[in-house]
Amino acid sequence: RLYHDYSTLDAFTKKVEKAVDERYKEYRAIEYRFEPKEQEPEFITDLSPYTNAVMQSFWVDPRTKIIYMTQARPGNHYMLSRLKPNGQFIDRLLVKNGGHGTHNAYRYIDGELWIYSAVLDSNKNNKFVRFQYRTGEITYGNEMQDVMPNIFNDRYTSAIYNPIENLMIFRREYKASERQAKNSLNFIEVRSADDIDKGIDKVLYQMDIPMEYTSDTQPMQGITYDAGILYWYTGDSNTANPNYLQGFDIKTKELLFKRRIDIGGVNNNFKGDFQEAEGLDMYYDLETGRKALLIGVTIGPGNNRHHSIYSIGQRGVNQFLKNIAPQVSMTDSGGRVKPLPIQNPVYLSDITEVGHYYIYTQDTQNALDFPLPKAFRDAGWFFDVLPGHYNGALRQVLTRNSTGRNMLKFERVIDIFNKKNNGSWNFNPQSAGYWEHIPKSITKLSDLKIVGLDFYITTEESKRFSDFPKDYKGIAGWVLEVKSNTPGNTTQVLRRNNFASAHQFFVRNFGTGGNSGWSIIEGKEVE
Incomplete structure (x- = not known):
């Protein structure tokens, strides 16, 4: 009997453990689901920089929640704007000769934020640099530091940074003479940030991006990386051409998935008949360790571009990002x-x-x-x-x-x-x-220069003003009208406030053109 009871209990225990294990797996699958291939993006916030151009890239600082956003400017420069979590403008920096600002790497080193960017020097030579944010303008040779110039300055090089794996992911362009043989415009290099700090030229992984993912209708619009997957975002502004998100295995170079990204409009209708894919960012929540793939888009006509961020995130991350981004x-x-x-x-x-x-x-x-x-x-x-x-x-x-x-x-x-x-x-x-009354401290009518504002002067008050017509002080109340004149000059009209006799007017001009005396205009009663 003891053996039978033990066997029954053991079987029941295993059944319970199996059920708990299955429920826990279901819980984790829901709680930590992160499937950019399948999940639909959720709207997070709009971005409102004071620069009218399509967005090129963005990055949400996981420490401060400040959003950094780039936009191309005429002359091969880009504007780097800082925005609050709700997209509200803070300030901006013009990066001279920085190209379009297609994407940057943002990295904290000893508590200080460094921004890695492609730029050109005064002779239009490629440079890969890092700098710290400030407002105003910044150029190569002025507060910018070269990063491994013997390696990165031979061709266009830009990067992103993954803080979880401490990796720098570089997008580098093949030269025109190389592209046909490679069937590629861009190649990717993955390097350790520690190696870069030490000047060690060591590539962990490298892959070419096939030309079909940088075509005229599917140009590269965003790049980011997470857990061995390179995310590649493409599309143009023609709303008839879909935007796509691709995922590549960085080690095997295999295309894992390709899916449409339809964001920024309603039922594929977009303001200004314009929708352009713009920017990717991997966001890692420092408190929970959960993550989200953030996806950008620009819509709207050329005279009023409108930018938004959407998210594919693990449970709770999207809601958190929305909570810190209340509308203004x-x-x-x-x-x-x-x-x-x-x-x-x-x-x-x-x-x-x-x-x-x-x-x-x-x-x-x-x-x-x-x-x-x-x-x-x-x-x-x-x-x-x-x-x-x-x-x-x-x-x-x-x-x-x-x-x-x-x-x-x-x-x-x-x-x-x-x-x-x-x-x-x-x-x-x-x-x-x-009527507006004149403060007692004012003793000159010439101090009253607000065009369109009329004042009432009582009989007694008229005695106070040094520039009031002297023979008419203390005999009646008056309305003072201040009229427009040429810039820097004012016309004043004094109108006698009476009912029993004809009206009297005094008019004068004063200002930068000089000061005229009062001219009297006598009214005449008529039937």
Whole structure:
């Protein structure tokens, strides 16, 4: 009996263990599934650089979550922009003679980020370099370091970096004289990053990319690597030509799969009838160790390119990437104005993050580009920074928080890259039937230069102004109208506020063209 019971228990235990093992395998298959050959890409975020050109490549920094994005510029340069996880612009660097920026390698060394790139020197010779990001412009010989120049400078060379395996994957171009015999435009070299640091010329794996994957209708648009597989992304901007993702075994050089990638549109309809495959990136989550293949696309007409990132990721990675990329909001999540990104801003033009804000009375006193003299800054103001144009032009709107008097409203367009291009504030008249009164500290009418803004001057107040028509002080109330003139000059009109007799007007011009005296215009009552 003991033996029978033991046999029964042993059989039951093995059955349970088998069931648990099968369930665990099912769990792992679902939890860690990563099959770029089969899985559908999920939308993650749009990218909004202030450069209007198709995207060339992108990279999501797993440490900071900042997105680095390249776009070709005229003259064989490329723009390297930094964006927040939601695609919001941070800043940018122009890499002179860097080609299109088709793809770069991004690598942390001792906590510092280095960017590996193909460039040309002043004589148009190929160079393979690394540099650290900064804003502005960068050229070969200026803050760039050559990387194994005796090996990589003989032909066009660009790279990507895989931090998990510490590998640099190079895409190198055959010279024109070599291509026909090789039936290839590009060949791939896989090298250890440690070897590169030591200057050791050792290729771990090498393969040619067949010419059919770099054809006119299927040019290379992205490259990345993971776990022995080279991912190769191709396609042109013609929406009739599908984009494809290929996977190659880097060791055997075998094509493992080829699949269509239809992203960026709805039912194969694309804005501007334009869809171009642009960029691949392997993202590794530092906390969970899970990964995602990120895929880029550019759509939209030539005057307004639009860029998006999609993801094929292990469970949880896509949701995490979406969670850190909330859409830019004009308000806080509760519907109130957002806090100013800069405390006590010296220049309102420095506030370029779109949104609805509020500037308190005391904060207006510090702004050097406020549209009103300090004497008029006796209230808080709603401050709106509205969505910008692709070239960095933003619209700013100031509205005085007024209930017992007219609102005042000013609007302008600014250039986030060059303050010299900022437009002047435009006054937009608002009226609830009130007149604007002049602060007591102002004693000259010539200090009132805001075109379109009218003021009321009481009989007593008219005595205060040194440039008021002297024989007409203290006899009536007056309406002061400020009119436009040539740039730098202003026309003022004083209109007597009376009902029992004919109207009187005084008119004068002043400004850079000189100062005229007051001219009187006498009105005449008619039936």
